[in-house]
Amino acid sequence: MTLPRRRFLQLLAAAALPATPRLARAQTYPARPVRIVVGFPPGGGADIVARLIAQWLSARLGQPVIVDNRPGAGSNIAAEMVVRAPPDGYTLLMITSPNAINATLYDNLNFNLVRDIAPVAGLSREPEVMEVNPAVPAATVPEFIAYAKANPGKLIMASAGNGSGPHVAGELFKMMTGVDMVHVPYRGSAPALTDLLAGRVQVMFDILTASIAHIRAGKLRALAVTTATRSDVLPDLPTVGEFVPGYEASNFRGIGAPRGTPAEIIERLNREINAGLADPTIKARLADLGNTVLVMSPAAFGKLVADETEKWGKVIRTANIKVN
Numbered sequence: 001m002t003l004p005r006r007r008f009l010q011l012l013a014a015a016a017l018p019a020t021p022r023l024a025r026a027q028t029y030p031a032r033p034v035r036i037v038v039g040f041p042p043g044g045g046a047d048i049v050a051r052l053i054a055q056w057l058s059a060r061l062g063q064p065v066i067v068d069n070r071p072g073a074g075s076n077i078a079a080e081m082v083v084r085a086p087p088d089g090y091t092l093l094m095i096t097s098p099n100a101i102n103a104t105l106y107d108n109l110n111f112n113l114v115r116d117i118a119p120v121a122g123l124s125r126e127p128e129v130m131e132v133n134p135a136v137p138a139a140t141v142p143e144f145i146a147y148a149k150a151n152p153g154k155l156i157m158a159s160a161g162n163g164s165g166p167h168v169a170g171e172l173f174k175m176m177t178g179v180d181m182v183h184v185p186y187r188g189s190a191p192a193l194t195d196l197l198a199g200r201v202q203v204m205f206d207i208l209t210a211s212i213a214h215i216r217a218g219k220l221r222a223l224a225v226t227t228a229t230r231s232d233v234l235p236d237l238p239t240v241g242e243f244v245p246g247y248e249a250s251n252f253r254g255i256g257a258p259r260g261t262p263a264e265i266i267e268r269l270n271r272e273i274n275a276g277l278a279d280p281t282i283k284a285r286l287a288d289l290g291n292t293v294l295v296m297s298p299a300a301f302g303k304l305v306a307d308e309t310e311k312w313g314k315v316i317r318t319a320n321i322k323v324n
Contacts, residue, residue: 029089029265033064036255037082038094039075045207045289049123049253050094052285056276057269074102074163074323076109083111087260089269093117097165097251097312100305104313105163105323114309117256119302120266121273122294124286126251127227128169129208130240131220133199141224141243144203148179157181158192158201163321166192168312169205169226169249171319176244196220207251208233209290226250233290252308254294254301270298 036054040046047069054065070078075098085091093099095117103113111117130141136155138144148155157174159167162185174181184201186192189210196204197219208231214220215234224240225231226249240247255273257266276282277293286293296304315321 029268030061030063032090033066034061034090034092035066035068036092036094037068037070037078039070039072039078039096039098041071042069045126045209045251046094046096046253048289049286049291052282053123053255053273053276056279056282057272060272060275074098074105076102076106079113079117080109080111082256082258083116085258087118087258087262089257089261089265091258092120092269093256095119095252095254095256095305097253097308100308101163101165101168101312101316103309104316105321114302114306116259117305118259118261118266119298119305120255120257121270121298122252122254122296122301122304123273123277124253124289124291125227125294126253126289126291127208127225127231128166128205128249128251129211129215129225129234129237130173130203130205130223131196131211131215132203132223133196133201134218134221135199136202136221138223139221141238141240144223145177145179145243148177148181152180153182155179155181155203156201157183158196158204159183159185160189160192160206161185161187163316163323164189165249165251166205166207167321168315168319170203171321172249172315173205173240173244173247175315175318176247205249207290212290231290232287232292252294252304253291254296254305256305266298 036050038047038050050067054067057065079099082091082093099113138147157170189206195201215222222237224238226240228248230239274295277295
């Protein structure tokens with residue numbers, strides 16, 4: 001059957017209508033300032049990366065992009081704030097590894113990270129370093145494993161706190177190698193690092209950038225980085241995974257939005273963020289911070305968040321980690 005021309009044009013116009021509001025939203029967004037909510041105080045790694053990408057987005061979007069620091073409850077306050085924000089693209093979340101860890105660490109959260117936050121884009125991945133006080137008679141990961149097994153329960157592993165990234169990285173190492181170390185949590189990385197330097201504790205998994213100066217000065221001995229590949233900051237340092245196949249632990253960062261945020265806004269943000277990560281100046285700045293860029297589609301970043309949430313959930317349940 002042949003449709004009359006007028007009827008054909010009417011059907012064609014009707015089919016195009018759903019795309020019209022989406023196109024209009026993408027073209028008019030943003031019409032006012034956008035904020036990136038960060039669950040940590042100013043000056044930390046997440047805050048610095050957020051401000052770097054916010055400056056880039058401000059120039060690209062033509063509206064101020066503001067970093068809103070909302071520390072507390074291991075970044076859960078910030079996450080819940082974004083979950084409850086209108087899904088219009090004007091409130092974004094800096095997603096970090098603690099968000100993935102907290103999904104299992106806290107059993108009374110009022111939200112589900114994977115379900116309630118829409119992935120927008122990856123930003124960066126930062127390695128941790130397995131490091132020991134120089135008094136420990138081990139210069140490599142295999143030597144450390146052998147020494148720890150010969151001295152069960154005698155080595156003290158410091159961390160930035162129960163359920164922190166360094167803690168779960170250490171617990172994953174213990175699970176995969178079968179070594180017995182005593183975990184001592186501190187209130188943050190700095191006091192733990194102080195005791196490691198003093199020899200009051202023997203080993204720590206910590207953010208590389210926090211320890212690099214001590215490592216280069218010979219005050220700490222780095223055994224390996226925790227990422228799947230070697231770090232450009234210390235390219236001669238092996239990965240833990242080279243000796244413990246399958247081991248990987250790192251601090252990832254990315255951007256999320258409230259679930260229900262229009263796809264065209266997420267796609268616009270993803271496109272602009274990925275353009276920033278390709279910019280030589282931003283790449284160099286992230287490299288200075290010990291980060292590598294994570295250029296990802298929203299779907300790929302969403303899979304990363306889900307995979308990390310599942311991975312650390314297993315570690316937390318197996319090690320029976322509880323918050324203080």
